[in-house]
Amino acid sequence: MAGKAALTNCCRIFHVNTRNISPIVTQVRWSQYNPHYLEPTIDKTELKKPLEEQDPRRFQPIKAIRSEQTVALGYDFQREKFINIMMKQGNKRLSREIFEKCLENIKRIQLQKYHKSEENERSSIELNPMNIFHQAIENCRPLLKLTRINKGGVAYQVPVPMTEKNSTFRAMKWMIESAKAKDANTRMYDQLAHELINAANNTGKSIKKKQELHKQCESNKAYAHFRW
Amino acid sequence: MPSLTPPLLVKTKYVKISKYFVPPLWKTFKDRPPVLKNNVSAKKEKSKVAPCVEEMSLMFSCWKNHDFETKRCQKEIEAFNKCYSEANLIQKEKLELEAKGLIGTKGKATSKQINSLLAKYPTPTS
Numbered sequence: 001m002a003g004k005a006a007l008t009n010c011c012r013i014f015h016v017n018t019r020n021i022s023p024i025v026t027q028v029r030w031s032q033y034n035p036h037y038l039e040p041t042i043d044k045t046e047l048k049k050p051l052e053e054q055d056p057r058r059f060q061p062i063k064a065i066r067s068e069q070t071v072a073l074g075y076d077f078q079r080e081k082f083i084n085i086m087m088k089q090g091n092k093r094l095s096r097e098i099f100e101k102c103l104e105n106i107k108r109i110q111l112q113k114y115h116k117s118e119e120n121e122r123s124s125i126e127l128n129p130m131n132i133f134h135q136a137i138e139n140c141r142p143l144l145k146l147t148r149i150n151k152g153g154v155a156y157q158v159p160v161p162m163t164e165k166n167s168t169f170r171a172m173k174w175m176i177e178s179a180k181a182k183d184a185n186t187r188m189y190d191q192l193a194h195e196l197i198n199a200a201n202n203t204g205k206s207i208k209k210k211q212e213l214h215k216q217c218e219s220n221k222a223y224a225h226f227r228w
Numbered sequence: 229m230p231s232l233t234p235p236l237l238v239k240t241k242y243v244k245i246s247k248y249f250v251p252p253l254w255k256t257f258k259d260r261p262p263v264l265k266n267n268v269s270a271k272k273e274k275s276k277v278a279p280c281v282e283e284m285s286l287m288f289s290c291w292k293n294h295d296f297e298t299k300r301c302q303k304e305i306e307a308f309n310k311c312y313s314e315a316n317l318i319q320k321e322k323l324e325l326e327a328k329g330l331i332g333t334k335g336k337a338t339s340k341q342i343n344s345l346l347a348k349y350p351t352p353t354s
Contacts, residue, residue: 143287143298143305159284161312202299211296218288218296227278
């Protein structure tokens with residue numbers, strides 16, 4: 001026990017999973033790499049291209065790839081991002097399990113729809129769960145956000161355009177939040193599957209959240225020229 | 229050294245400009261020659277106009293008409309995104325030029341740019 005307490009005390013910048021004690025220590029924030037280090041290339045088409053004479057990758061050191069990054073065929077950036085956002089206390093195994101079961105559920109639901117429907121309607125039903133996942137994120141993505149800007153001692157809520165990275169994060173966060181708002185008896189992966197299918201069809205809680213944010217931006221449109 | 233402008237050194241009558249004492253020009257230039265300095269004072273850039281406000285308002289009105297369904301306002305959204313990305317590009321180019329100490333083809337030069345140019349080409353002293 002003394003060892004465990006010492007470990008938790010000394011590792012302030014690290015997050016240690018104390019529930020199931022293991023020697024694995026995961027870093028919480030900040031890159032410890034020197035800024036000279038370059039990001040690794042994971043894209044296969046990019047890797048096959050020959051390096052140019054003056055390519056910085058010839059002369060500069062390159063970071064090691066993260067644990068979720070691979071050159072495997074099934075690699076998907078948004079999927080790994082979603083799993084990481086859903087993760088709690090570094091328990092990635094559970095997070096990944098929930099996501100995979102969710103995809104399984106989506107496939108099951110869509111196949112049921114497919115077999116119930118008539119033959120002429122079948123071509124319109126999407127059966128690939130990953131396509132539904134991407135469509136859901138695309139539909140949930142907000143265009144604007146509100147930021148607090150002080151002008152003459154008064155704080156205004158000003159609508160500001162969002163970057164793509166930021167809006168993707170918001171969309172994923174909303175989907176996870178709305179999947180967590182459920183009964184105690186229903187499982188996360190069941191709820192998440194329904195949420196994703198709804199979002200892909202432009203309905204559901206997370207789409208509502210996006211519309212609410214847009215409404216707030218609309219009500220504050222008078223301050224849009226305060227942006228900078 | 230350029231010739232000192234004689235009219236500046238002519239003693240003139242004291243004229244009341246403000247309620248505080250303002251020394252006449254001949255007094256301020258008495259001890260130092262009227263030569264321009266090789267630097268200008270650092271000035272904060274005046275607050276710029278926010279880009280794409282018009283496009284944004286068009287988008288808002290479309291959203292309000294169509295019950296905030298973004299799918300129905302694809303045209304307005306595309307126009308807004310295009311405008312915003314263009315504005316971002318212009319800003320990025322300007323910042324790059326500023327970092328190099330160059331002046332772009334458009335707009336006013338900042339105090340930083342003027343100072344870097346004056347350091348390269350100072351005012352002739354003789």
